[in-house]
Amino acid sequence: MQGTQETPPKPVSYTPTDRTVPTRSAQKASYYKDVVHAILDEGYVCHLGFVRDGAPVVLPTLYGRVGERLYVHGSTGSRPLRMTGEADPGLAVCLTVTHVDGLVLARSAFHHSINYRSVVVHGVAHEVTDSEERRLALDALVDQVVPGRSADSRPANKKELAATAVIRLDLDEVSAKIRTGGANDDPEDLALTHWAGVVPLRKGYDTPLDNADLAPGIEVPEYVAAL
Amino acid sequence: MQGTQETPPKPVSYTPTDRTVPTRSAQKASYYKDVVHAILDEGYVCHLGFVRDGAPVVLPTLYGRVGERLYVHGSTGSRPLRMTGEADPGLAVCLTVTHVDGLVLARSAFHHSINYRSVVVHGVAHEVTDSEERRLALDALVDQVVPGRSADSRPANKKELAATAVIRLDLDEVSAKIRTGGANDDPEDLALTHWAGVVPLRKGYDTPLDNADLAPGIEVPEYVAAL
Known part of the structure; x- marks a missing residue:
């Protein structure tokens, strides 16, 4: 009976579903949690899709990840967040995060x-009402953009908390899609004289700019300079 | 009667609708065509939203602009394009393009x-069947990524054209949203000692990488080196 008391290893993959298995290029799909988490953690802007009056709406918005939960916030007056409150039990959403890594130029048009890494999350978003979870979520949203920043800013006060809606989307029906490498021209095109290759994209940060109303003597903090 | 024969000036703005007037931060919205075009022309990846079985789907995909028309392409087997063909008269979509320009750090969480520029296009996408419009659209899709590239690659052949679906979305119900500038802290927070300001984001290209199977002697073309 040795080992029967051991905790089984946590699943390392999300379970593919009809919605997360692509109809094309299935070899580009990944369901590994570490792959999905890494793509999510490298970004902070997602494109959130929901249905309004039967039509799709896609809005860019910030997100934060805490374990297997994603959080999105906004004014209690904004449309998707208002709809989440109205819609019981939640609002069907699709949350997509995309990083573009390179341009792939082939001999053939x-x-x-492009080389890219994307994550698509399907699910039902629920409004978060627990005050402790809301606090964790709001910290995660700030730290997703600048790691360490939530500890170095004034936390939301009662009035701000009352004006802020937080919604949660569990990582459950999730897939990543990744393209890497060079151009895949057909063999008969390899003799063409057009250049083929990849133009890598570079993302970075420029020198931080002090706010116009910054008091003298306040330096750029280390966690910002480190970006 | 002088001047009555003159062509009236073209409208320079899209007409706001219920869907394109934001519920919040209305001062960030713009409907000027030149503002919208400039944001669209700086990008080449959009997030395309559509409704499948009542739920939203948001996928990253390339786009191209020709005047007041946006084009998206894909395999005839891919979901949104298959749905466009099935759905008469078209598929309701929301196409969103976002550029992130900077991180805005305030004293208060x-x-x-973030500073950003985004364009959201609502409408009904139609499959393009006219062969001349399809050719223009496919060129525009390649040139949107690398201006000048469509003229320096082998055009699609019959087999490739048969495998490619092109859909069109007219720029009609459109808005841009733009945030610029520093952090807008409340007056009572200005004395806090947290740093406040903007971290500008920089996008760029790294040195182009030759394809592994590139024949010797083919140089990186000027329009690629110029990126």
């Missing part, structure tokens, strides 16, 4: 592509 | 934000 047809095989042009 | 509440006033943290």
